[in-house]
Amino acid sequence: MVASAPALTLPLDRKVKKEEDRELVRLSQGGTETAFEELVRRHQQRVFALVGGILRRPEDVEDVAQQVFLKAYLGIKRFDQRAAFSTWLYKIAVNECWDYLRKKKVRPLVYEADLSEEQVSRLDGIVSADRPPEGPNARAEAREVLDRMLASLPEQDRQLLVLKEMEGFSVQELAEILDLNVNTVKVRLFRARGRIMDVYRRRMDAGKKSAGSRPARRNG
Protein backbone atom coordinates (compact mmCIF):
# COMPACT_ATOMS: atom_id res chain seq x y z
CA MET A 1 0.00 0.00 0.00
CA VAL A 2 1.21 3.44 -0.86
CA ALA A 3 1.64 5.85 2.03
CA SER A 4 -0.33 9.06 1.83
CA ALA A 5 1.62 12.29 1.54
CA PRO A 6 1.10 15.21 3.91
CA ALA A 7 -0.45 18.16 2.13
CA LEU A 8 1.76 21.13 1.43
CA THR A 9 0.41 24.29 2.95
CA LEU A 10 1.77 27.55 1.67
CA PRO A 11 0.68 30.81 3.28
CA LEU A 12 -1.89 32.49 1.06
CA ASP A 13 -0.57 35.98 1.67
CA ARG A 14 3.04 35.10 0.88
CA LYS A 15 3.15 37.40 -2.16
CA VAL A 16 1.66 40.29 -0.21
CA LYS A 17 4.19 39.73 2.57
CA LYS A 18 7.04 39.80 0.04
CA GLU A 19 5.78 43.12 -1.32
CA GLU A 20 5.52 44.50 2.20
CA ASP A 21 9.04 43.27 2.89
CA ARG A 22 10.27 45.13 -0.20
CA GLU A 23 8.73 48.35 1.06
CA LEU A 24 10.15 47.83 4.54
CA VAL A 25 13.58 47.18 3.05
CA ARG A 26 13.31 50.38 0.98
CA LEU A 27 12.41 52.36 4.10
CA SER A 28 15.22 50.74 6.07
CA GLN A 29 17.66 51.65 3.31
CA GLY A 30 16.49 55.25 3.75
CA GLY A 31 17.36 55.05 7.45
CA THR A 32 13.94 54.33 9.02
CA GLU A 33 14.82 52.28 12.08
CA THR A 34 11.24 51.23 12.86
CA ALA A 35 10.95 49.66 9.39
CA PHE A 36 13.95 47.47 10.14
CA GLU A 37 12.50 46.58 13.53
CA GLU A 38 9.38 45.38 11.75
CA LEU A 39 11.54 43.22 9.46
CA VAL A 40 13.16 41.72 12.56
CA ARG A 41 9.73 40.90 14.02
CA ARG A 42 8.58 39.31 10.77
CA HIS A 43 11.62 37.08 10.30
CA GLN A 44 12.88 36.37 13.83
CA GLN A 45 10.99 33.06 14.10
CA ARG A 46 12.44 31.66 10.86
CA VAL A 47 15.94 32.91 11.62
CA PHE A 48 15.75 31.22 15.02
CA ALA A 49 14.56 28.02 13.35
CA LEU A 50 17.36 28.14 10.80
CA VAL A 51 20.10 28.93 13.31
CA GLY A 52 18.69 26.40 15.78
CA GLY A 53 18.49 23.81 13.01
CA ILE A 54 22.14 24.22 12.11
CA LEU A 55 23.68 24.75 15.53
CA ARG A 56 21.38 22.51 17.62
CA ARG A 57 22.69 24.38 20.67
CA PRO A 58 19.90 26.40 22.25
CA GLU A 59 22.34 28.38 24.38
CA ASP A 60 24.07 29.84 21.29
CA VAL A 61 21.03 30.43 19.08
CA GLU A 62 19.95 33.82 20.43
CA ASP A 63 23.41 35.32 20.20
CA VAL A 64 23.96 34.13 16.63
CA ALA A 65 20.45 35.25 15.61
CA GLN A 66 21.15 38.75 16.96
CA GLN A 67 24.41 38.81 15.03
CA VAL A 68 22.51 37.82 11.85
CA PHE A 69 20.15 40.80 12.15
CA LEU A 70 23.00 43.15 13.00
CA LYS A 71 24.85 42.07 9.84
CA ALA A 72 21.66 42.45 7.81
CA TYR A 73 21.19 46.00 9.15
CA LEU A 74 24.77 46.98 8.35
CA GLY A 75 24.51 45.53 4.85
CA ILE A 76 20.97 46.51 3.92
CA LYS A 77 22.03 49.55 1.88
CA ARG A 78 23.93 47.23 -0.44
CA PHE A 79 21.00 44.81 -0.81
CA ASP A 80 19.62 45.31 -4.34
CA GLN A 81 16.32 43.42 -3.78
CA ARG A 82 16.88 41.13 -6.76
CA ALA A 83 16.25 38.20 -4.41
CA ALA A 84 13.61 38.14 -1.69
CA PHE A 85 14.67 39.73 1.59
CA SER A 86 14.05 36.41 3.38
CA THR A 87 16.42 34.52 1.06
CA TRP A 88 19.12 37.16 1.53
CA LEU A 89 18.63 37.11 5.31
CA TYR A 90 18.69 33.31 5.55
CA LYS A 91 21.92 33.18 3.57
CA ILE A 92 23.46 35.58 6.08
CA ALA A 93 22.17 33.26 8.83
CA VAL A 94 23.72 30.15 7.25
CA ASN A 95 27.08 31.90 6.79
CA GLU A 96 26.97 33.24 10.34
CA CYS A 97 26.33 29.75 11.71
CA TRP A 98 29.27 28.31 9.83
CA ASP A 99 31.52 31.18 10.94
CA TYR A 100 30.41 30.60 14.49
CA LEU A 101 31.07 26.87 14.35
CA ARG A 102 34.42 27.47 12.69
CA LYS A 103 35.46 29.97 15.35
CA LYS A 104 34.34 27.70 18.14
CA LYS A 105 35.95 24.77 16.34
CA VAL A 106 33.10 22.43 17.21
CA ARG A 107 30.81 20.18 15.26
CA PRO A 108 27.16 21.05 15.63
CA LEU A 109 26.70 17.80 17.53
CA VAL A 110 29.33 15.79 19.34
CA TYR A 111 27.72 13.03 21.34
CA GLU A 112 26.27 9.67 20.56
CA ALA A 113 24.95 7.03 22.97
CA ASP A 114 22.71 3.98 23.09
CA LEU A 115 18.99 4.32 23.58
CA SER A 116 17.26 3.11 26.69
CA GLU A 117 14.46 0.56 26.52
CA GLU A 118 11.83 3.23 27.21
CA GLN A 119 13.21 5.49 24.52
CA VAL A 120 13.14 2.62 22.03
CA SER A 121 9.53 1.86 22.79
CA ARG A 122 8.49 5.53 22.61
CA LEU A 123 10.26 6.05 19.29
CA ASP A 124 8.68 2.89 17.93
CA GLY A 125 5.28 4.29 18.83
CA ILE A 126 6.02 7.56 17.05
CA VAL A 127 7.26 5.96 13.85
CA SER A 128 4.86 3.06 13.48
CA ALA A 129 1.67 4.64 14.77
CA ASP A 130 2.34 8.34 14.12
CA ARG A 131 1.84 9.19 17.78
CA PRO A 132 3.64 12.50 18.31
CA PRO A 133 5.06 12.94 21.80
CA GLU A 134 2.78 14.87 24.10
CA GLY A 135 3.99 17.61 26.40
CA PRO A 136 7.24 19.61 26.43
CA ASN A 137 9.19 16.96 28.34
CA ALA A 138 8.35 14.19 25.88
CA ARG A 139 9.19 16.49 22.95
CA ALA A 140 12.49 17.49 24.55
CA GLU A 141 13.36 13.84 25.04
CA ALA A 142 12.41 13.00 21.45
CA ARG A 143 14.58 15.87 20.29
CA GLU A 144 17.53 14.64 22.32
CA VAL A 145 17.21 11.10 20.95
CA LEU A 146 16.85 12.39 17.40
CA ASP A 147 19.85 14.66 17.80
CA ARG A 148 21.91 11.66 18.83
CA MET A 149 20.80 9.74 15.76
CA LEU A 150 21.34 12.69 13.45
CA ALA A 151 24.87 13.03 14.82
CA SER A 152 25.89 9.92 12.91
CA LEU A 153 24.87 11.40 9.53
CA PRO A 154 27.07 13.50 7.26
CA GLU A 155 26.69 17.20 8.10
CA GLN A 156 24.80 18.12 4.93
CA ASP A 157 22.26 15.30 5.38
CA ARG A 158 21.68 16.30 8.98
CA GLN A 159 21.21 19.93 8.04
CA LEU A 160 18.76 19.17 5.23
CA LEU A 161 16.64 16.84 7.35
CA VAL A 162 16.52 19.19 10.32
CA LEU A 163 15.65 22.26 8.28
CA LYS A 164 13.09 20.45 6.17
CA GLU A 165 11.29 18.25 8.68
CA MET A 166 11.89 19.87 12.05
CA GLU A 167 12.04 23.54 11.18
CA GLY A 168 9.60 23.49 8.27
CA PHE A 169 11.63 24.97 5.39
CA SER A 170 10.42 24.04 1.91
CA VAL A 171 12.60 22.39 -0.76
CA GLN A 172 12.54 25.64 -2.73
CA GLU A 173 13.71 27.64 0.29
CA LEU A 174 16.47 25.15 1.06
CA ALA A 175 17.70 25.33 -2.52
CA GLU A 176 17.87 29.14 -2.33
CA ILE A 177 19.47 29.26 1.11
CA LEU A 178 22.08 26.59 0.45
CA ASP A 179 22.75 27.62 -3.16
CA LEU A 180 21.73 24.25 -4.56
CA ASN A 181 19.61 23.15 -7.47
CA VAL A 182 16.05 22.23 -6.43
CA ASN A 183 16.40 18.73 -7.87
CA THR A 184 19.69 18.23 -6.03
CA VAL A 185 17.97 19.13 -2.76
CA LYS A 186 15.19 16.63 -3.45
CA VAL A 187 17.60 13.80 -4.26
CA ARG A 188 19.84 14.58 -1.28
CA LEU A 189 16.84 14.75 1.00
CA PHE A 190 15.60 11.43 -0.25
CA ARG A 191 18.97 9.79 0.37
CA ALA A 192 19.32 11.46 3.78
CA ARG A 193 15.95 9.95 4.72
CA GLY A 194 17.28 6.52 3.81
CA ARG A 195 20.34 7.08 5.97
CA ILE A 196 18.46 8.31 9.04
CA MET A 197 16.09 5.35 8.80
CA ASP A 198 19.10 3.01 8.64
CA VAL A 199 20.46 4.60 11.82
CA TYR A 200 17.04 4.39 13.44
CA ARG A 201 16.68 0.70 12.61
CA ARG A 202 20.18 -0.12 13.89
CA ARG A 203 19.53 1.75 17.14
CA MET A 204 16.18 0.09 17.60
CA ASP A 205 17.71 -3.36 17.02
CA ALA A 206 20.54 -2.61 19.46
CA GLY A 207 18.06 -1.27 22.05
CA LYS A 208 15.83 -4.32 21.73
CA LYS A 209 18.80 -6.71 21.96
CA SER A 210 20.17 -5.04 25.10
CA ALA A 211 16.69 -5.10 26.66
CA GLY A 212 16.35 -8.82 25.82
CA SER A 213 19.76 -9.73 27.24
CA ARG A 214 19.04 -7.94 30.55
CA PRO A 215 18.22 -10.40 33.37
CA ALA A 216 14.60 -10.42 34.52
CA ARG A 217 13.96 -8.54 37.74
CA ARG A 218 13.03 -10.73 40.67
CA ASN A 219 10.49 -9.63 43.20
CA GLY A 220 11.04 -10.30 46.94
Next chain:
Amino acid sequence: MATGTEFEYAACSKYEAVLEDYLEGALSAADARNAENHWRDCAACRDALEQATASVRLLRAAGPSDGPGPAFARVVMARIREAEQDRSAERAGLWQPIVSLAWRFAATAMLALGVLITYDAGWWRHAQPDVTTARLIGVTDLLSPEPARPPADRDEVLMMVADNNHAK
Protein backbone atom coordinates in the same frame (compact mmCIF):
# COMPACT_ATOMS: atom_id res chain seq x y z
CA MET B 1 16.16 -0.01 -11.38
CA ALA B 2 17.05 0.80 -7.81
CA THR B 3 20.23 2.80 -7.32
CA GLY B 4 23.14 1.22 -5.50
CA THR B 5 23.48 3.44 -2.45
CA GLU B 6 25.05 2.49 0.87
CA PHE B 7 21.75 2.38 2.72
CA GLU B 8 19.08 -0.26 2.74
CA TYR B 9 16.15 1.55 1.13
CA ALA B 10 16.99 2.61 -2.40
CA ALA B 11 14.51 3.71 -5.06
CA CYS B 12 14.75 3.95 -8.82
CA SER B 13 16.90 7.02 -9.49
CA LYS B 14 14.15 8.50 -11.67
CA TYR B 15 11.75 8.46 -8.73
CA GLU B 16 14.00 9.88 -6.00
CA ALA B 17 13.05 13.51 -6.67
CA VAL B 18 9.47 12.55 -7.51
CA LEU B 19 9.19 10.91 -4.11
CA GLU B 20 10.15 14.14 -2.37
CA ASP B 21 7.54 16.04 -4.37
CA TYR B 22 5.00 13.40 -3.46
CA LEU B 23 5.81 13.71 0.24
CA GLU B 24 5.47 17.48 0.00
CA GLY B 25 2.19 17.16 -1.87
CA ALA B 26 3.67 19.08 -4.76
CA LEU B 27 2.82 16.60 -7.55
CA SER B 28 -0.05 17.21 -9.92
CA ALA B 29 -2.88 14.65 -9.76
CA ALA B 30 -1.71 13.01 -12.99
CA ASP B 31 1.93 12.80 -11.86
CA ALA B 32 0.91 11.44 -8.48
CA ARG B 33 -1.17 8.76 -10.23
CA ASN B 34 1.77 7.81 -12.47
CA ALA B 35 4.08 7.57 -9.48
CA GLU B 36 1.61 5.48 -7.52
CA ASN B 37 1.28 3.10 -10.49
CA HIS B 38 5.05 2.71 -10.53
CA TRP B 39 5.26 2.09 -6.80
CA ARG B 40 2.60 -0.60 -7.08
CA ASP B 41 4.90 -2.55 -9.41
CA CYS B 42 8.29 -1.68 -7.85
CA ALA B 43 8.99 -3.16 -4.43
CA ALA B 44 12.21 -1.17 -3.92
CA CYS B 45 10.48 2.14 -4.56
CA ARG B 46 7.53 1.12 -2.38
CA ASP B 47 9.86 0.31 0.52
CA ALA B 48 11.74 3.56 -0.02
CA LEU B 49 8.51 5.54 0.06
CA GLU B 50 7.40 3.84 3.25
CA GLN B 51 10.72 4.56 4.90
CA ALA B 52 10.65 8.16 3.72
CA THR B 53 7.16 8.58 5.18
CA ALA B 54 8.34 7.04 8.44
CA SER B 55 11.29 9.43 8.46
CA VAL B 56 8.85 12.36 8.27
CA ARG B 57 6.99 11.01 11.31
CA LEU B 58 10.23 10.38 13.18
CA LEU B 59 11.78 13.78 12.49
CA ARG B 60 8.63 15.80 13.10
CA ALA B 61 8.25 14.22 16.52
CA ALA B 62 10.72 16.66 18.02
CA GLY B 63 9.03 19.76 16.62
CA PRO B 64 10.81 23.01 15.79
CA SER B 65 13.43 24.73 17.95
CA ASP B 66 12.28 27.21 20.56
CA GLY B 67 11.41 30.60 19.12
CA PRO B 68 12.68 33.96 20.26
CA GLY B 69 11.42 35.66 23.41
CA PRO B 70 9.01 38.63 23.18
CA ALA B 71 11.80 41.16 23.69
CA PHE B 72 14.05 39.81 20.95
CA ALA B 73 13.36 42.54 18.38
CA ARG B 74 13.95 45.26 20.97
CA VAL B 75 17.20 43.63 22.06
CA VAL B 76 18.34 43.46 18.42
CA MET B 77 17.52 47.13 17.85
CA ALA B 78 19.39 48.11 21.03
CA ARG B 79 22.40 46.13 19.83
CA ILE B 80 22.18 47.82 16.43
CA ARG B 81 22.10 51.29 18.04
CA GLU B 82 25.10 50.39 20.16
CA ALA B 83 26.98 49.17 17.10
CA GLU B 84 26.06 52.36 15.22
CA GLN B 85 27.40 54.50 18.08
CA ASP B 86 30.61 52.49 18.15
CA ARG B 87 30.93 52.94 14.40
CA SER B 88 30.43 56.70 14.56
CA ALA B 89 32.94 56.98 17.40
CA GLU B 90 35.38 54.86 15.42
CA ARG B 91 34.83 56.97 12.32
CA ALA B 92 35.34 60.18 14.32
CA GLY B 93 38.50 58.70 15.84
CA LEU B 94 39.80 57.85 12.38
CA TRP B 95 39.26 61.40 11.01
CA GLN B 96 40.31 63.28 14.17
CA PRO B 97 44.05 63.67 13.34
CA ILE B 98 43.21 64.71 9.77
CA VAL B 99 40.65 67.27 10.93
CA SER B 100 43.04 68.68 13.53
CA LEU B 101 45.82 68.95 10.93
CA ALA B 102 43.43 70.67 8.54
CA TRP B 103 42.51 73.26 11.20
CA ARG B 104 46.16 73.96 11.96
CA PHE B 105 46.87 74.35 8.27
CA ALA B 106 43.90 76.70 7.86
CA ALA B 107 44.99 78.82 10.84
CA THR B 108 48.54 79.07 9.49
CA ALA B 109 47.23 79.97 6.04
CA MET B 110 44.98 82.69 7.51
CA LEU B 111 47.87 84.13 9.48
CA ALA B 112 50.10 84.14 6.42
CA LEU B 113 47.35 85.78 4.38
CA GLY B 114 46.88 88.45 7.06
CA VAL B 115 50.59 89.23 7.07
CA LEU B 116 50.67 89.41 3.29
CA ILE B 117 47.65 91.73 3.13
CA THR B 118 49.12 94.03 5.79
CA TYR B 119 52.47 94.14 4.04
CA ASP B 120 50.87 94.65 0.66
CA ALA B 121 48.66 97.48 1.91
CA GLY B 122 51.70 99.25 3.43
CA TRP B 123 53.70 98.90 0.25
CA TRP B 124 50.78 100.19 -1.86
CA ARG B 125 50.28 103.20 0.36
CA HIS B 126 53.96 103.86 0.13
CA ALA B 127 54.20 103.45 -3.66
CA GLN B 128 51.06 105.49 -4.56
CA PRO B 129 51.25 109.24 -3.79
CA ASP B 130 48.22 110.59 -2.01
CA VAL B 131 46.23 112.43 -4.72
CA THR B 132 44.62 114.93 -2.33
CA THR B 133 47.91 115.78 -0.74
CA ALA B 134 49.48 116.05 -4.15
CA ARG B 135 46.77 118.46 -5.27
CA LEU B 136 47.19 120.58 -2.13
CA ILE B 137 50.88 120.62 -2.63
CA GLY B 138 50.30 121.70 -6.18
CA VAL B 139 48.15 124.69 -5.07
CA THR B 140 50.28 125.80 -2.17
CA ASP B 141 53.51 125.06 -3.91
CA LEU B 142 54.21 128.68 -4.82
CA LEU B 143 53.04 130.15 -1.50
CA SER B 144 54.65 127.97 1.09
CA PRO B 145 58.04 126.45 1.52
CA GLU B 146 58.55 122.85 0.45
CA PRO B 147 56.67 120.58 2.87
CA ALA B 148 58.58 118.00 4.77
CA ARG B 149 58.71 114.67 3.05
CA PRO B 150 60.43 111.49 4.10
CA PRO B 151 63.89 110.95 2.64
CA ALA B 152 63.79 108.79 -0.46
CA ASP B 153 67.28 107.32 -0.34
CA ARG B 154 70.40 107.05 1.76
CA ASP B 155 71.89 110.30 0.41
CA GLU B 156 68.80 112.26 1.36
CA VAL B 157 68.89 110.76 4.85
CA LEU B 158 72.50 111.82 5.24
CA MET B 159 71.68 115.24 3.90
CA MET B 160 68.80 115.55 6.37
CA VAL B 161 71.01 114.59 9.27
CA ALA B 162 73.68 117.08 8.13
CA ASP B 163 71.04 119.85 7.78
CA ASN B 164 69.75 119.18 11.27
CA ASN B 165 73.23 119.29 12.73
CA HIS B 166 73.97 122.50 10.87
CA ALA B 167 70.80 124.12 12.20
CA LYS B 168 71.81 123.34 15.72
